[in-house]
Structures are given as C-alpha cells and as structure tokens.
Amino acid sequence: MTQTSALFSTKVATNESKVNSQAIGIFDSGVGGLSIAKCIHQHLPNESLIYVADSLFSPYGDKSSNVIIERVNKLADWLISQHVKAIVVACNTATVIAIDQLRARVNIPIIGVEPAIKPAALHSATQKIALLVTEATAVNHRFLALVNKHKNGAEAFIQPCAGLVELIEQGLHESEQCHQLVNGFLQPLLKNNIDKLVLGCTHYPFVSTMIKEIVGKEVTIMETALPVTEQLIRQLSHNNLLANGDHVFEQSFFSSKVSPHLEKLMSTLFGKNSSLQSLPLL
Numbered sequence: 001m002t003q004t005s006a007l008f009s010t011k012v013a014t015n016e017s018k019v020n021s022q023a024i025g026i027f028d029s030g031v032g033g034l035s036i037a038k039c040i041h042q043h044l045p046n047e048s049l050i051y052v053a054d055s056l057f058s059p060y061g062d063k064s065s066n067v068i069i070e071r072v073n074k075l076a077d078w079l080i081s082q083h084v085k086a087i088v089v090a091c092n093t094a095t096v097i098a099i100d101q102l103r104a105r106v107n108i109p110i111i112g113v114e115p116a117i118k119p120a121a122l123h124s125a126t127q128k129i130a131l132l133v134t135e136a137t138a139v140n141h142r143f144l145a146l147v148n149k150h151k152n153g154a155e156a157f158i159q160p161c162a163g164l165v166e167l168i169e170q171g172l173h174e175s176e177q178c179h180q181l182v183n184g185f186l187q188p189l190l191k192n193n194i195d196k197l198v199l200g201c202t203h204y205p206f207v208s209t210m211i212k213e214i215v216g217k218e219v220t221i222m223e224t225a226l227p228v229t230e231q232l233i234r235q236l237s238h239n240n241l242l243a244n245g246d247h248v249f250e251q252s253f254f255s256s257k258v259s260p261h262l263e264k265l266m267s268t269l270f271g272k273n274s275s276l277q278s279l280p281l282l
C-alpha cells in the first residue's frame with residue numbers, strides 16, 4: 001500500500017468509526033415514540049439514542065398537515081445538527097404526513113412507522129380488521145391509500161381515538177377514565193366481528209394491556225415497534241452505520257416543554273431513569 005492510500009484508509013476508518021458511534025435520533029409529538037425507542041434499545045443495546053418529545057405541539061392528531069410538516073422539518077434539522085447518523089420518525093401521524101418530503105430533503109437514513117395493515121389482513125380469519133389511529137391519520141390520503149393497498153379484500157374499520165394521546169401524555173394510561181374512553185372506541189369494532197386490531201399510533205402500545213382485557217383472546221393486537229426496529233437494523237447495516245460492539249450506550253431525552261411530570265413519565269415508560277433537557281426553541 002502506498003503512503004497516500006494508507007493515509008486515506010486510516011482517514012476513512014476514523015471517519016467511519018466516528019459516524020458509527022453517533023446517536024440515532026428518534027422523535028414523536030410526545031412520549032409515544034418511547035414504545036419504539038424501548039424496542040430499539042432492546043435489540044441494539046449499544047447504540048446511543050437522542051429522543052425528542054415535541055410536547056409543546058402535542059398532540060399532532062388535531063393539527064393541520066402544514067403545522068406537522070413544519071415541526072417534522074425543524075426537529076429533523078435539529079437532530080441532524082446534533083450529528084445523528086439516522087432518524088426514526090416514531091410517530092404514525094408524522095410519518096404519513098411528512099416523511100416523503102423529509103426523505104427527499106435530507107441524506108441520512110429516515111425510518112418511519114407504518115401500521116401493520118398487511119399482516120393483519122393476511123392473517124384475518126373473519127376478514128375484518130380494525131385500525132386505531134389519531135384523527136389526523138384517519139383522514140390522511142397516504143394512510144387511506146396504504147389501507148386500500150394492503151387490506152387484501154378484508155373489511156377495514158378505521159377508528160380515530162380523539163383524546164387518547166392526551167390521557168397517555170398526562171400519565172393516565174392506567175386510569176378508569178382511560179378505560180372508559182378506550183372501551184367506547186372498541187365496543188363498536190367488536191360488534192363488527194374483527195379479529196385483528198392494528199395499533200396505528202405509537203402512544204397506544206402503552207394501553208395495550210387495557211385493550212387486551214377489553215377485546216379478549218379472539219382479537220390479536222398488531223404493533224409496529226419490532227418491524228420498525230428491524231427496518232432500522234437493515235438500514236444501518238446496509239449503510240455500514242451499526243455501532244461497534246464496544247461502543248457504550250448513552251441516552252439523551254429532550255422536550256419542547258420540559259416538566260418534572262414529563263421527566264418522570266418518560267423514565268417510567270422507557271424503563272430507565274433519564275434527565276430531561278429542554279429543546280432549544282425551534
């Protein structure tokens with residue numbers, strides 16, 4: 001090897017390992033994306049994570065597409081300024097509304113969240129499936145196109161769940177108030193003989209125990225944290241960005257509206273104590 005090429009390969013190796021040790025950026029309107037972050041951490045324990053909860057603008061479900069697109073761009077740009085090597089848009093609403101334009105604009109891997117419509121329809125014996133989503137997702141044309149594309153002849157019931165994200169953000173995900181709200185969404189779906197229930201919002205896995213109690217064993221709940229994690233692993237591996245085995249995991253949590261309540265809730269839902277830092281005003 002010539003001196004120049006030796007120098008070049010050292011430089012490449014140094015840059016590569018620097019990139020590989022950089023964090024994965026994850027964001028959501030609030031705590032919901034922690035259901036994805038938790039799964040990512042379980043499967044990639046030595047990857048560092050920067051999680052952003054856009055609590056000042058939560059919930060996204062009742063916001064216009066323009067507001068959501070603007071927030072997604074600002075959060076992604078901020079994460080990129082923190083040198084993340086990939087971004088997980090851990091929010092169904094932000095994914096259906098803003099991921100295409102984000103991917104067209106930035107040049108690091110962007111992984112989104114898509115509800116598990118395809119496997120639900122494929123494995124439904126009754127050929128009746130239901131999707132729990134936010135109000136913004138329920139009327140989004142990209143989401144509706146996705147349902148039509150993947151429902152494979154099954155009947156798909158779309159249930160917007162107004163107010164549920166707010167209760168989860170308040171830490172009331174195990175309360176009687178939450179049970180009543182969820183029950184009101186589920187009873188009409190059960191009357192329609194569904195046997196697969198797709199959680200189309202990353203907040204909803206935090207009420208999946210409650211949902212299971214209401215729908216019983218006949219209905220399978222379909223979540224997306226694992227497929228998203230698998231897609232992230234494929235992307236990192238394809239781009240040679242997986243952290244080295246000796247890299248030590250670090251987590252940083254940020255929010256656009258910090259409070260002691262939120263810091264405690266995020267630590268509880270993620271399953272690890274973490275201090276919450278304030279996101280600079282974007």
Ligand code: DGL
Pocket residue numbers: 028029030032033058059060061062090091092093094134137165200201202203
């Ligand atoms: N967790 C989000 C989702 O998956 C956002 C919910 C919201 O803010 O309305 O859609």
